[in-house]
Amino acid sequence: MLQSLTSRDNEAVRLLGCRRLDAPPYEVRASWVGAVEAVHGQAVVSSPPSTEVTLVDAKTQLLRDGVNQTLLRMRDEAYRQAEPERPKLPRWVRALRLLPQRAEITPKSVSVIERLRLILAEGAPRPALDIKECARLSLEMEALARMLPQGPFAELSQRLALLGQAAWAQLARAEAEAQLLPQFRRFDQPGSSQERRAGVSLGVGLGLGEAGAGTKATFGVSLGVTWGMDNDDEGFVFVNRSKAVSAQATGKGGVGVAALSGLVQGRWQHTESEEFASATAYVQINADQLARGSRRETLGTAARAAVGALIRLFRPGYGNELSHFQRLQQQAADQQQRLGVLLGWLGQRNRSEALPGPARHYAPPCIVDSVRGDACVRAEAAGVGVGLGVAVERIDIKAPVLTPFWQALRQEHGVARKKKIAEQRLAGLGQMAGVLFGPDAKTRPLSRLSGAADAEALRSVDLKTLARAVDCLAAEFEHLCAVAQQVDAGIGRRACGAAVERSLLASWRARSREEALAQMALAHAVLVREVAAREPAEAAVDMLFEKRVLDQRLDELAPRLYAPPIRYDAGKLAQATSFRDLLKLQIRDRSLALSLGGALGEVGLQVSASLTERERLHHNPLRAGDYKDVRVSLTGSVGGSWPLDRVRDALAAQLAAHGLAAEVPAALAGLQASLGAQGSGSLMLLLRFYRPQYQRQADFPADAAGYRLQLIRVSAGGDVGLSLAGGVPVQPGVSVELGLDIGTSATSVLYERWGDNSLSAPLMHYLHLKAVGEEARWLDKRQEQRQALEALCRQLARPDSAVRGEANYFLKRQQWDGTRFFAVVEAFAAGHGSFEAAIEELEALMERQYPQWQIDKQDFAGWEELSLTHESGRAVSE
Incomplete structure (x- = not known):
């Protein structure tokens, strides 16, 4: 069969040449030597x-x-x-x-x-x-x-x-x-925060006044929402979304230039927080949502900035191709098969590696519920006032923790810390896996993979059979991924691909991809457990080698199985393939505050001091314990309020011109409204004294116990807000008051120095950075706190110092002889040794404390381990 090459020049068809269709395109017949002219x-x-x-x-x-x-x-x-x-x-x-x-x-x-x-x-x-x-x-x-x-x-x-x-x-x-990291780097500093807020209020005012003297009482309810980001003392970064309801009662009375006011308020706040290891981790996970960009902007050929800004005013996501990063990565991974076929049509073989698709981050949010009560009284005279306030607050934190099946089975302490919960979880795992066994291999995947009729029969199979089951599981997983990618990429007839996918899902007793993947993860967990149960004798070298190889293959399959390169709901899959623990923390605060300030026109200045006593129940032993925070702040504010009476009068005139003035209720005619704008800046000094909970241990030296200065911090804050307030008189002395408030605030740390008579601050930061895999940041932290660490080393050299007793406590727990440690720090204090040698010994002490610190966190009494039940939200079909 010949394929002709033709040219249509001036609408006349002319034969240029021909070749066999079954011949390679590069082979030209010898009779056509000299090549053929093309169009x-x-x-x-x-x-x-x-x-x-x-x-x-x-x-x-x-x-x-x-x-x-x-x-x-x-x-x-x-x-x-x-x-x-x-x-x-x-x-x-x-x-x-x-x-x-x-x-x-x-x-x-x-x-x-x-x-x-x-x-x-x-x-x-x-x-x-x-x-x-x-x-x-x-x-x-x-x-x-x-x-x-x-x-x-x-x-x-x-x-x-x-x-x-x-x-x-x-x-x-x-x-x-790279552009966002410098902007968010400040959130790596404990104490930094940023918040946006909005709220509405509704209240009733009661008041009488005459001849410069009067009293007024207001009872109201407020609703508010906030969005913010902050860093706790340890170094974690939290993104918060809060809703709050508060009820307050205020009273004010005055004669001439003197006034006395009081406030009683109760507030309940519900917060959902997403935790990140650091600001760097936050930016790496959310960079595509925090920035904007497009291909044309990259090339400098985008539309004019004014036009684009006008369009984005009504369509915020217009032109932002970077926000579709997750979808683009998934589509590129889905089309790899089809792209290889098209390159083959072009005469090329695609040797590109399979793309992994987008990395999906999922972590269940932390739930924070707080209840707070405040009471304060303030006296003013001639523009100067003094106030006294007290507050109590309780904060309950519930942080869900998900541990994938295969990781829990690999843990040294097993799938749970408590023996009873471990037995319940393993029994639940076996019960869930029971539906995967049966005589019908088409719909009973574990029987199809291993040939075992039930779980009891699976325990009697040899390692080679289990190895074949692992290979079959991997093959079926890859097959499901390939079919799913073909369907998502629109390759071939969509109905046919969807039918094949439904058939694969049915073979795993599932109705969705998440259910099928969860069933595969369950089968993988069963195989991990069965392989771990095999204990070959030491003499059986071949069996020991087979077991080791099989464990390695299961560990290599697990990451892809729990994060497949296809489209799926990461939250549903994580919930269905993990054991769930609940970490319960609690904070109880008591505060006493004194303030002194005054205002001159629209400008105000206030100095305040407060003492906060805090009791924290925490799984981190370096954060659990009692605190006493002393705060001294200087705040300056400027603002203004503009009555909206002219707007009311203009509307009334328009209504009167149309003969509608009589239809307006008298209460609305007396409506009073004002628009206000406020801005404030503050400078705050914090002295934190800390008594760790581990000081209550029987082997902790009594002379080293007590509150010690943990840190000194100077921070600056700013707040900008816009408010709208209005009052509608109902009858003489009674009015309904409405309010709307929006604003934003931010706090940055200007200076921080750790205390020199306690190891709590350097230990807390060093162990946190090691736990989150950012040890390199410790070098910057060490340089930043060099003076504090030098003073700490000098205190360690003193035999009667509290920090020396604390160091002895840690050394004894580590079962380590502290002779060299104290010799090095004493040499530094005496001027004979270097700071580098002293800090190396201190870092070695902290490094040895890391395993014990991890154990102490796991032994926390606030861990609640949930049993594995179908009611726990698992998407596994029966």
Whole structure:
């Protein structure tokens, strides 16, 4: 069978050549030596042999060599498919043959590809495409796909455009991280915070006044919401969303320039917090949602800033392609199979690695409920006032912790700390796995994988059978992922792909992907447990080796099984494949505050001092205990209030002109409203004294116990708010008062120094940074607190100091001889040793304390371990 090559020049068909369809495209028959001229005199370039190409690596970076090879093949294909444009001149003009008959016209598709090849050639030394090249590749491929007729070539252009956009998004996200990290770095400092708020209030006012003397009482209810971000003392970063309800009663009375007021308030607040290890972790997880960007902005060809800003005013997400980062990464992973097929049609074999898809972060939110009561009284005279206030507060924190099945089974202490809960969890795991066994292998996956009829029969199979079951589980998982990606990428007939997926889900007794993945994770957990139960004799070296290899294969399969490269609900899957613990913490506060301040016009100044006594129940032994916080703050404020009487009078005049004045109730005619704006700035000094809970241990030296200065902190804060208040008189002396308030506030730490007679601050920060994998930050922290650490080392050298007794306590728990430790710090204090040697010994002490610190956290009494039941929210079909 022959395929002819033709040219349509001046609407006349001319045979140029032919070749066999079953022959490779690069083999040209010897009878046609000299090559064949293509359309408009262009020489037909014979296609090179089929080659292997790597377009993208596992990090979604486009590789220059692979892209160039693909563009060359696409150029050749564009020449083959191109046809000259029909002349626009009338036939009688063309009959005069005044114009050249074989004018060279490069097809538009070839022009696009050649222009792109020239752009990419400028960055030849770099193995991977940069962000601008990825953006250009994606946009040019989109333009090429629009000008091509439907077919494999157009589809290939669309797939390459999507791959280029995903690569651009990956690089744009990395740039966004680099830009955002300096902005959020301040949240790594304990004490930093930022908050936005909005609230409404409704109250009733009762008051009488005459001849400069009067009293007024107000009873009201307020509703408020806040969104904020802060850092606790340990170093974790929290993103908070709060709702609050408060009820208050105020009273005020005065004579002349003197006034006395009082306030009683109760507030309940519910907060949902998302925890991050640090500000760096927060930015790395949310960079695509915190920044904005587009391919055209990268290339500098976006619409004018004013036009874009106007459109974004009504559509906030307009033009922000970076916000679709998760979707782009998933689509790029889904289309890898189809892209390989299209490259094969082009004569290339795709050797690119499978893309992992987007990393999905899920952590159940912490629930924080607080109840607070306040009472204060304030006296004012001639613009100067003094106030006294007391407050009590209780905060209850519930933090869910999810532990995947396979990780819990690998833990040294087992699936639970309490023996009874461990037995319940293992029994629940076996009960859930029971539905995966049965005589029908089509719908009983564990029987299909292992050949065992039930759980009892599975315990008697050998390691080789379990190894085959692991291989089959991995194969079925990969099959499900491949089918799911084909369905999501729209490959082939969607109905057929969906039918195949439903069949796979049914074979795992599931109705959704999350249920099927949960069943696979359950089967994986059963196999992990069965392999762990095998205890070959030491003499059976082969069996020991097989068991070790099988454990390794199960551990390698687990990350992909619990985070598959397909579309799924991460929250549902995590809930269905994890044991759930509940960490219960509590804080109880008592505060006493004294303030002195005055105002001159719209400018005010206030000095306040407060003492807060806090009792904290916490799983971190370096945070649990009693606190005494002394705060001294200086606050300056400026604000103004503008009555809205003119607006009311203007509306009344308009109503009177239409004869409607009599229809307005008298109460509304007396409406009083005002608009206010306030701004304040404060400078605060905090002295924190801390008595750790571990001081209550029997072996802790009594002379070292007591409150010790943990830190000194100076911070600056600012607040800006806008308020709208109004009162509607109901009858003489009675009014209904409404209020609306919006604002924002922020606090930054200017200076902090740790106490020199306690190890609690350096231990807390060092162990936290080690636990979250950011040990490198300790070097900066050490340099920042160098003076405090030098003073600490001098205190350690004193035999009668409290911190020396504390260090002895830790050394005894570590079963470590402290002779060298104290010798080094004493040499430094005497001027004979270096600070580096002393701090190395201190860091060695803290490093040895890390395992014991982890054990103490796990032994906390506030852990509540929940049994594994179907009512716990698991998406597993029966």
